Amino acid sequence: MREIQVLLLGAFFLFIPLLARSGDTPPVPTTKVNVHSLGPERIGDLPPVPVPVNNPQTSKNILLGKQLYFDTRLSKDNTISCASCHSPDKGFSDAGPTSKGIKDQLGGRRSMPVINAAYNPLQFWDGRAESLEEQAKGPIQNPVEMGNTHENALKTLNSIPGYVDSFKQVFGSTPITIDQVAQAIAAFERTVVTTDSLFDRYVRGDEKSLTAQEKMGLEIFNGKGHCTACHWGGNFSDGRFHNLAVTQVGPLQVDKGRFDVTQDPEDLGKFRTMTVRDAALRAPYLHDGAEKTLEDLLEFYNRGGGKDPNLDPLMVPLGLFREEIQALAAFIKNALTSLNPEAAKVQPIPASNLPK
Ligand code: HEC
Ligand code: HEC
Numbered sequence: 124m125r126e127i128q129v130l131l132l133g134a135f136f137l138f139i140p141l142l143a144r145s146g147d148t149p150p151v152p153t154t155k156v157n158v159h160s161l162g163p164e165r166i167g168d169l170p171p172v173p174v175p176v177n178n179p180q181t182s183k184n185i186l187l188g189k190q191l192y193f194d195t196r197l198s199k200d201n202t203i204s205c206a207s208c209h210s211p212d213k214g215f216s217d218a219g220p221t222s223k224g225i226k227d228q229l230g231g232r233r234s235m236p237v238i239n240a241a242y243n244p245l246q247f248w249d250g251r252a253e254s255l256e257e258q259a260k261g262p263i264q265n266p267v268e269m270g271n272t273h274e275n276a277l278k279t280l281n282s283i284p285g286y287v288d289s290f291k292q293v294f295g296s297t298p299i300t301i302d303q304v305a306q307a308i309a310a311f312e313r314t315v316v317t318t319d320s321l322f323d324r325y326v327r328g329d330e331k332s333l334t335a336q337e338k339m340g341l342e343i344f345n346g347k348g349h350c351t352a353c354h355w356g357g358n359f360s361d362g363r364f365h366n367l368a369v370t371q372v373g374p375l376q377v378d379k380g381r382f383d384v385t386q387d388p389e390d391l392g393k394f395r396t397m398t399v400r401d402a403a404l405r406a407p408y409l410h411d412g413a414e415k416t417l418e419d420l421l422e423f424y425n426r427g428g429g430k431d432p433n434l435d436p437l438m439v440p441l442g443l444f445r446e447e448i449q450a451l452a453a454f455i456k457n458a459l460t461s462l463n464p465e466a467a468k469v470q471p472i473p474a475s476n477l478p479k
Contacts (some may be wrong), residue, residue, distance in 0.1 A: 166344075166345065166354075166355055166356070166357075166359065167357055168318065168323045168326050169239075169242065169318055169323075169358060170357060172241045172242070172313045172316055173241065173242070174313060175254070175256070177306075178256065178306045178309060179310075180310055180314070181293070181310075183289070183292055183293050184307055184310040185307075185310045185313075185314055186289075186311075187289050187307040187310075187311075188306075188307035188308045188309065188310045188311030188312070189311040189472060190286075190289075190472055190477055190478060191205075191304060191308050191311075192204065192205045192206060192308055192311055192312075193205070193206050193471050193477070194472075194477050195207075195474070196279050196280075196477075197263055197271065197276050197279075197280075197304075198225055198269035198271055199225060199269065199270040199271040200225060200226070200270070202225060203224055203225050203268065203269050203270075205237075205259075205262065205308070208222045208223075208224070208234040208262075208268070209234060209235075209237040210471075211469040211470075211471060213404065214236055214401045214402075214404025214405035215236040215237040215315060215401075215405075216233070216234045216235065216236045216404075216405040217234045219233050219234065219406075219407050219412040220233060220372070220373060220407050220411060220412025220413075221233055221234075221374060221412060222234045222268070224265070224267045224268040224269065224270065225266075225267070225268065225269060225270035226270070228266075228267040229267070230267050230268065230374075231373055231374050231375040231378065231411075232248055232375075232378070232410050232411060233248075233373075233408075233409065233410055233411055233412045235247070235248065236397075236405055237312055237315055238315050238317060238400070238401055238461070238466050239315075239316055239317055239358050239400060239466075240255060240258075240312055240315075241255060241312060241313040241315075242316075242356075242357070242358040242360075242398075243358075243360070243395070244362040245362065246258040247395070248395055248410045249364075249380050249381045249382075249383050249384050250364065250381060250384060250395055251384045254309070255305075255308075255309035255312050256302070256306055256309045257305070258305075258309075259308040259309055259312075260273065260301055260305050263276050263304075264276075273301045276304070277298070277299055277300070277301060277304075280299045280304065281297075281299050283478055283479065284478075284479070285477075285478025285479050286299065287299065288478075289478060290303055290307075293307065294306075314465050315465060315466055315469060316466060317401060317463065317466045318461075318463050318465070318466075319461060319462045319463035320400065320458060320459055320460060320462055321337070321457060321458045321459075321460075322341070322458040322459050325341075325458070332458075333454075333457075334453070336450050336454075337450070337453050337458045339447075339450040339454075340451045340452070340455070340458070341458065343443065343451050343454075344451060344454060344455075347441060347442075348424070348443065348451055349437060349439070349441065350399070350451075352437045353365055353396045353435075353437060354396060354399050358398045358400065359398050359400055359459070360395070360396040360397060360398045360399075361396050362395065362396065363395070363396060364380065364381040364390060364393035364394060364395050364396075365393055365394070365396060365435040365437070365438075366392040366393045366394075366431055366434055366435050367394075367409075367423075367428040367429065367438055368392065368428045368429030368430055368431035368433075368434045368438070369394070369409045369410060369411065369413050369428075369429060370411075370413045370429055371411060371413070372411055372412070373410075373411035373412065375411070378392075378410065378411065379391055379392065380393045380394045380410070381393040381394065381395075389433075392431055393433075393435075394409075399459055400460075400461065401459065401461055401466070402417065402455050402459065403417060403456040403459070403460050404460065408420045417452050417456065418448065418452055421443075421451055421452060422448070424438075424441060425440065425441045425443045426440060427439045427440035427441070
C-alpha cells in the first residue's frame with residue numbers, strides 16, 4: 124500500500140511543476156541527465172533498516188553499543204567518545220566546521236551524521252568503509268580522533284567487569300574483541316534512524332502535515348531545484364559520489380575525496396551525497412563545513428556549485444528566486460527534521476551510568 128502511495132505522490136509531483144510554472148518564470152535549466160526520469164517517485168519514506176545476518180538487533184546488543192558509543196574510555200586519554208563528534212543534540216554531528224579530536228587536534232573533514240548511516244551503501248565522505256562494523260573500528264585508533272590502539276582499548280574494556288559480563292551475555296565468549304565492539308556499536312547505530320517527519324506523514328497520506336510553503340519547497344526540491352537528481356530514495360541520497368566543486372576552507376589545502384580510495388582521476392573531488400534528512404540540525408554544511416547556513420548552501424546550489432573541471436554535469440545554475448529558496452529552506456527545516464524518538468530524543472548515557 125505504501126509503495127502505491129509513493130508512486131501516486133510521484134505522479135502527482137511530475138505534473139505540479141508543469142501546472143505551476145507561470146509565464147515570467149525562467150525555463151528550468153537543462154542538464155545532461157533527465158532529472159524527472161531519475162527522481163520523483165523515488166523519494167518517500169524509509170524501508171526497514173538492513174541488518175547483517177551475523178549481527179542481529181537484540182536489545183542487549185543495542186544497549187551495549189549505546190554504552191560504548193557514549194564511553195570516553197575508548198579514547199587514549201579518556202576525553203573523547205563517538206558522541207563527542209556525533210552528538211544527539213547536534214543532529215548526530217558536531218559543531219564543526221571540521222572535527223576536534225583528542226588533545227584538541229583538528230581533523231580535515233566535517234563530522235558526518237550517524238543518523239541513517241545504516242542506510243549508506245558505503246561509509247565516509249569518500250566511501251572507504253563498507254559497513255558500519257568496519258567503520259566503527261577506525262576512530263578508536265585514528266590519531267586525531269580517539270588516539271588509541273585497538274589493543275589498548277580492549278585492555279581497558281576487558282578490565283571493566285560490567286563490560287566483560289555484558290559482552291559475554293551478547294556474544295557468549297571472552298575476552299572482548301574489537302569485532303564485537305564494532306558489532307555492538309553498529310547495532311546501536313542501526314536504531315538511530317528517521318522513520319517519522321512531517322514529510323513522511325505527508326507521504327503516508329496526511330495532506331495537512333505540510334504548509335503551502337513547504338509543499339512548494341518539496342515541488343522545487345523535486346523539480347526546478349534538481350535536488351532529486353542526487354538526493355533520492357527514502358534517505359534522500361543516491362549513495363554515489365559527486366564533485367560539487369566545494370570551496371576547500373578546512374585544514375586540508377586539497378581534498379581529493381573519492382579519488383583517495385579508487386585512484387581514478389574521474390573521482391577527483393567527489394564526495395558521497397549526504398542525506399538531507401535532519402540537515403537543519405547540523406550546520407555548517409558540506410565535507411569541510413564551507414557553507415555556514417542552509418541558506419548559504421542553497422545559494423551555492425543556485426549558482427550551480429563551484430568551479431572545477433570535474434564539476435558534476437548535474438550541477439547547473441538554477442535560477443531560483445528568493446521565495447523559492449525560502450520555500451526550499453522551509454521544506455528542509457520543517458518537513459525533513461525527524462520527529463521519532465529513536466532519532467530525535469536519544470538520551471546520552473552519563474559517565475556515572477556506564478559499566479564499572
Ligand atoms: C574526532 C571526531 C570523531 C570521533 C571521535 C568519531 N568520529 Fe565518526 N566521523 C568523524 C568524521 C570527521 C567523519 C567523516 C570522516 C571522513 O569521511 O573522512 C566521521 C564519519 C563517521 C561515520 C560515517 C557516516 C557516513 O555517513 O558515512 C560514522 C558511521 C561514524 N563516523 C561513526 C563513529 C563512531 C561509531 C565513533 C566512535 C567509535 C566515531 N564515529 C568517532 C568524526 C569523528
Ligand atoms: C550532483 C548531485 C547533487 C545535486 C544536484 C544536489 N546535491 Fe546536495 N549534496 C550532494 C553531495 C555530493 C553532497 C556532499 C558534498 C560535499 O560535501 O562535498 C551534498 C550535500 C548536501 C547537503 C549537506 C548536508 C550536510 O549535512 O552537509 C544538503 C542539505 C543538500 N546537499 C541539499 C541539496 C539541495 C536542497 C539540492 C537542490 C537545490 C541539492 N542538494 C542538489 C549532491 C547533490
